[in-house]
Amino acid sequence: MSTTTSISNNLHIKGDGPAIKKSTPITNSSDSPAADILSADHWKHTEAFISIQDKETQIKYYKRNDSCDAVMQLVSLESKPFGSVAEKIICEVFKIGPRTSTQNDGTRNGKKIEIKAARYWAGKNDCVWQHLEPEHDYDYALFALLDFHSWKVWGIKKSLLMGEMRDEKIVTFQGKQGWWVRKTAIEPYLTPINNISELDTFLQT
Secondary structure, three states, rough: OOEEEEOOOOOOEEEEEOOEEEEEOOHHHHOOOOEEEEEEHHHHHOOHHHHHOOOOOHHHHHHHHHOOOOHHHOOOHHHHHHHHHHHHHHHHHHEEEEOOOOOEEEEEOEEEEEEEEEOOOOOOOEEEEEEEEEOOOOOOOEEEEEEOOOOOEEEHHHHHOOHHHHHHOOOEEEOOEEEEEHHHHHHHOOEEEEOOHHHHHOOOO
């Protein structure tokens, strides 16, 4: 006499022995040869992708500190466009006049000014100002740092920047791109500048 055995996929088979319990193995859809392994829904679960989720980045650092929209637009720029736009902003807000040559960024009260701008490193209250050229024709340097809701600006005389600061190895050789300096290293020697009046006073030193 025939018996019918039910299996998990609701198919029935006939046999002459006692009923045998069978189950159909569950297959992970991503293990299938036809699975869409290149889709974001798949590779976002890889160990490689998961490993970067908690990694601090410059953009995350600014966002985590509630930076305003205008600041975030500058943070999102590549290095060269950022430097160019930052220079123009500083010149405009401080009413710095036209440059005298390609070896400076502008003039005010007869003084030639070099402007260098930077953004915070990821997760650190630090940055680097670079491409400093000792042979270029300027009297003062303005160092600008993009803060979370504003700019921070400091000034320093070129004679100090390219003299004692290099002798003390605070300003160091960058290679073919000139010299550079870290904010934390040089900040004690800088003069904070918050408005045009303070800039004018600084340019008289």
